[in-house]
């Protein structure tokens with residue numbers, strides 16, 4: 788049984804919990820507890836392999852979330868960095884987080900091993916008030932050698948399901964060589 792640990796990072800209100808709950812339950816509830824860190828567990832099977840998935844969903848900007856970035860980024864095997872396409876400041880925050888993940892890995896002499904990351908532009912349903920165009924997200928992801936996906940946790944499961952599945956596959960591949 789493989790254990791896979793993922794962490795969600797991003798500005799408060801970007802929709803980290805909504806994206807995660809959509810993945811885990813296929814539902815959108817609308818309101819999510821925002822004052823506690825949560826660790827979610829789920830057993831799932833991908834490509835015929837049984838996995839124990841653990842996902843850390845921080846209450847935004849908590850000291851623990853910062854800790855995960857400041858200490859060796861060792862806890863997580865992969866990251867989902869979420870911003871809100873209708874809030875430019877959340878995009879700038881995502882940019883900083885991607886940088887911090889990279890720096891932490893380099894400091895930890897793991898610069899040669901790139902940790903799997905997916906950059907997620909959430910709230911695609913709010914594209915009429917979009918502040919970040921899709922190409923900017925795609926470029927930022929390319930610069931950081933990570934995957935990119937725009938999604939709407941409010942409206943659909945499909946893209947979110949795909950991005951988690953793809954990230955988990957990458958993590959499994961990555962762990963083989965560690």
Ligand code: GDP
Nearest residue numbers: 799800801802803804805817819910939940941
């Ligand atoms: P977090 O602080 O990053 O965990 O953000 P939450 O998941 O708590 O979401 C913050 C707010 O944005 C909540 O009111 C959600 O209902 C809302 N939200 C999350 N995802 C979406 C989305 O895809 N579209 C829209 N319109 N609202 C969303």
Ligand code: MG
Nearest residue numbers: 803804819821
């Ligand atoms: Mg949350």
